[in-house]
Amino acid sequence: MERARPRPSRRRLLQGTALAAVPYVLLPERPAGAHVPAPDYPPAVWRPASTANYTVADRPTTHQVDRVIIHVTQTTYPKTLFVFENPTKKVSAHYVVRSGDGHTSQCVREADIAWHAGDWDNNARSIGIEHEGWVDEPGFFTGVLYEKSALLTAAICEKYGIPKDREHIIGHYEVPGTDHTDPGPYWDWSRYIRLVNSA
Secondary structure (H helix, E strand, O other), X not given: OOOOOOOOOHHXXXXXXXXXXXXXXXXXXXXXXXXXXXXXOOOOEEOOOOHHHEEXXXXXXXXXXXXXXXXXXXXXXXXXXXXXXXOOOOOOOOEXXXXXXXXXXXXXXXOOEEOOOOOHHHHHHEEEEEEOEOOOOHHHXXXXXXXXXHHHHHHHHHHHOOOOOOOOEEEHHHOOOOOOOOOOOOOOHHHHHHHHHHO
């Protein structure tokens, strides 16, 4: 029996697109008059991922949402959005937070299952939040990124009754079987959980 070929990692997919070098201003715009749905989290803007990059669902009716998974993009904010919009990439997250100002885009509805954890069970039960930056470059973890992300995570926890603790707000590296290290050694978990609880 032929052995299944390993699937490329999320990090490889985010880094691997040659087209991701296209400047943000050249990304396609919505047709005039197109309906733009309101995001689930009002401070976010709607920047939808390709429908080929997530699973349509009706959470929490179809799947309980009981955790938030924290990611770091390993690329820039605009390149992350570009990858999520590309139907060949098969990767997405619910939200992306920009480093410099905390600007937040929603790419997948919370009711739907984003493909961010590399594990179906964790995808089905979680909200994934990507943060612009690199795991080995702590300068990307700005005060405003922590603050805006913590407000988002607090709102998600309140909406779904998720405890605001490290058992339920986890890093991608804590997903069983993953080979990822994000958000990495410079992510300040104590600060982040404190901000989530004070939001």
